[in-house]
Amino acid sequence: MVVFSMRRRPREYTYSAATVILDGPRAAVETPTIQKQAATKDEIQTPWNVVVHNDPVNLMSYVTMVFQRVFGYPRERAEKHMLEVHHNGRSILWSGLRERAELYVQQLHGYLLLATIEKTT
């Protein structure tokens, strides 16, 4: 299974880089400002869907294999989702916390499937 290392900045905060001012023998460092982007309770608790969209190029057998590998689904369940994608244009493969959903989408993109995350409504 392809596992990616995530090197992403934490979503909760944005950092402005500390500015180093070289002035003679002393170096002054300005205190970095931290802006907190607080996620609301609702935002944290709202589940996100991992959606796979239809693509006329990817083979059905390949898509089934990818679903089995990424989500660990048994063949029957993977095939059911593959057929749903094929007939309905999309299928929700998984729902849950955003970070995990992003990781799944990243893995699916590694297999070149058309996948997105979206908030549940």
Next chain:
Amino acid sequence: MEICRQDQALEIRELDPFLAELLRQIPESARPKDSAAAEERLFSAPAAAEETDLCAEWKIYVVPELRRLFQSATETVQQDLEQLRCTDKPFANCTLRIPLAHTDAWLNALNQARLAIAATYQFSDHELCDHYRSPLGNRRDLSLFQVNFYGFLQEFILREMEGNS
């Protein structure tokens, strides 16, 4: 052409020069080059356009990793394709051995190539299902044949992997 499993490898035997050339083109075809459509397909958005932060972060942090992953797959395929340098008899049929350990890389590279070609030429669903289109009159027809031929190889590799697991 004949494909079979031989110990820890898949063997493509009696590969004629035309099909051998198509295989040699896998790494090149997998690169989006100047095709914005191919680039967009290989590195598709992770969410709807309204999710601007997520999409922006994705481009910065995830796309480079995907690029590395895809490049690593095409490099593995490129190494295997070195076997097709038939220097003594340039028009003779040849044999290609794909080690089982490389099958994931092959599936990935073949998929990259198929998606990039299909996006570049904007093949319709109807064209993609037309497996018996002939003759190959122009570059577009040849590219469609390439997509189908690579798909056939993918199917075979998948079947062998399934039998192996």
